Amino acid sequence: MALRYEVELSYEVRNGPADFIFNVQAARTPRQWVGWESLATTQFVPLQEFVDPPSAARFLRLQAYPGELVLRYAAKVQLQHHRQHPADVQEIRVADLPGTVLPFLYPSRYCESDKLNAFAMAQFGSLWQGHARVQAICDWVQRHVAFASGSSSGTTSAVDTFQERRGVCRDFAHLMIALCRAVNIPARFTTGLDYGADPALGPTDFHAYVEAYLGGRWYMFDPSGTAIPMGFVRLASGRDAADTAYASIFGDVVPGRRMLAIHAEAGPDGVVREPYRTTDAISSSDI
Template sequence: MWVPQLPAEVLPYLYPSRYCESDRLNTYAMAQFGHLWQGYGRVQAICDWVRQHVRFESGSSTGTTGAAETLVHRRGVCRDFAHLMIAMCRAVNILARFTTGLDYGADPILGPPDFHAYVEAYLGGRWYLFDPSGTAIPMGFVRINAGRDAADTAYASIFGNVWPTRRRLLIEAQPGVDGVLREPWRTADALSTDDGP
């Protein structure tokens, strides 16, 4: 879909944002991905590149770490992987947004379901799911919010002193209307969340 044909409400996902400095990464992203055909394959190539070149390391970033810094240091958490993938997508003119949710279906060795950041890319009038960190199963994502980057989509905003308590989150799959219980599974198929902006 050419830019003039895009719905106005998706255009913010094409521009640089606080944590997704696509303008700063333009030359690098074009050198890596500019030769690829515009579409799902290019987005998957960007997702794969981020997963292969950035190491998942808890505590390796802060609340101010942006995509450019993640590219330099090559480490981060799900938020950093998502910001870098989004910045690379936008740098090659692919609409992409930051999505927060829960990672139902992730490997139990990682612990119970947790908050997770992932990417949705707008292709052919639909939003498609990508998990550049590779730690979760996109089919099991439970969306909380979507926006330009983490500044738009915090699952909590804290003001003043905070005394943390134990966090407890319980998610349980329910059978469909046909009575069949379907757990999330890894698939190479493209997964879309909807058919609109």
């Protein structure tokens, strides 16, 4: 499966210099290959790239000066998902988890799993352990939280969403992660683009989804139900949104327009394969 996506971000730097850290480049993993990519900015400034080994996230740092700054990035990405029958995907005991997975069991800034422990154990604690239990958590969040653009802020947490029962993809993801961790299932926050989302929800945008560690790998879940997981191009993953912002800005800056686009293209064999919804357990990351 091959996907092409484009990102254009515009900012007005009012007083400079201002520092930016972007996370919009496609991650390179054993299951996601970047065939080609291009990156340009309207200001001629040095670009510094750093890769976070545990998550494969690519951080781009630059310093901009007063005036307009536009960042444009495009890439063609090939994805080869691991697919498994859900009944064959089991949970792993805490005692047997790899050390790198352990941080995703703990409460974090936006995923207060400790505060939701009693509810999660009562609602999901007795369910058969495995992919089906995680899917039950995902389904519960999707049924009980309403998608409402502009209903939350950058400080809205899982507990806030649990109480208010509305939010955007970021909030759905935080709540599902907190509920998973509350029943001892490692879960992390992952970012991509909302491939297949209903245009009525707005133009193409960045998307937050969930990965749960089951059966020795990270499996994908989309608790908002607004997009097609098979079409998610991986950008970054972390404990919650605090680790995965597409842009972090340090300075007097006014955000401007934002344009994103994604579509399927022909793969190396010349065949266009459109992402589609599936009941299989799917994973796009071995790390």
